[in-house]
């Protein structure tokens with residue numbers, strides 16, 4: 285079984301998990317071209333990929349998704365809420381004021397009434413209006429409020445569909461499924477996305493487990509449970525608390541990162557490793573390090589101190605995943 289981190293961090297994430305003849309790309313958070321380049325660098329053949337698996341819809345995890353999936357003609361596995369959020373993100377929108385929106389709705393109503401009056405209801409324009417009404421009625425969209433605020437309007441027809449994928453497969457957190465020779469167990473993580481997940485991958489033929497848990501505000505009990513008995517663990521070690529507090533981010537962003545649905549600090553990752561981790565992993569990869577608010581040495585130091593006496597030549601090797609270059613493949 286093999287884990288190859290192609291990129292990790294807020295500018296893009298992608299990891300290849302391989303076992304037997306199965307290859308899964310977890311997240312496609314860089315351009316298709318960059319992903320192909322990085323796979324070539326580490327000897328992973330893009331044409332051999334069986335599927336793309338998505339943790340959540342943030343752009344650093346999906347930037348190259350549609351182009352890569354269409355190019356390789358492979359299925360994309362994600363949860364339905366993640367898929368819906370991603371499609372919404374890609375749908376071209378224009379922002380208009382509430383007054384303008386009201387005016388448009390009233391004009392359409394008037395047009396509809398006029399058409400009905402001349403017996404054209406159900407014609408082309410009527411059909412389009414119904415289409416837009418359906419979008420406005422979508423419960424996933426916030427209902428327009430009676431106050432002057434900006435509301436979003438969806439154009440009646442998008443030119444091309446940027447969210448087109450060759451095939452989509454839905455999974456649900458807590459419900460395992462298989463891709464080729466790999467069993468995938470998705471688990472819910474606390475993060476400010478529609479339905480974010482981490483994964484445990486199990487190579488059936490080799491009894492090995494590899495896990496990915498990045499983009500989480502803290503480590504809740506279900507994640508602690510999921511990460512038991514893994515052989516390779518890619519764990520978030522996003523920021524040093526002091527560097528974040530003193531760093532350049534505006535206060536609103538600092539609050540988001542620090543929140544229960546933000547990112548895991550070095551200290552929180554270390555606390556997990558000290559208190560809850562079972563000590564059995566061959567390798568721990570620290571990932572999603574902030575370039576602004578962390579230093580690789582700080583992340584490593586915190587993790588190694590937490591692992592303490594359990595560190596040895598045979599287990600608990602600590603590696604650091606980087607943003608700019610792929611990490612050497614971890615083969616078990």
Ligand SMILES: [Zn+2]
Pocket residue numbers: 293294297342344345499572
């Ligand atoms: Zn991320």
Ligand SMILES: [Zn+2]
Pocket residue numbers: 340342475477499
């Ligand atoms: Zn995220």
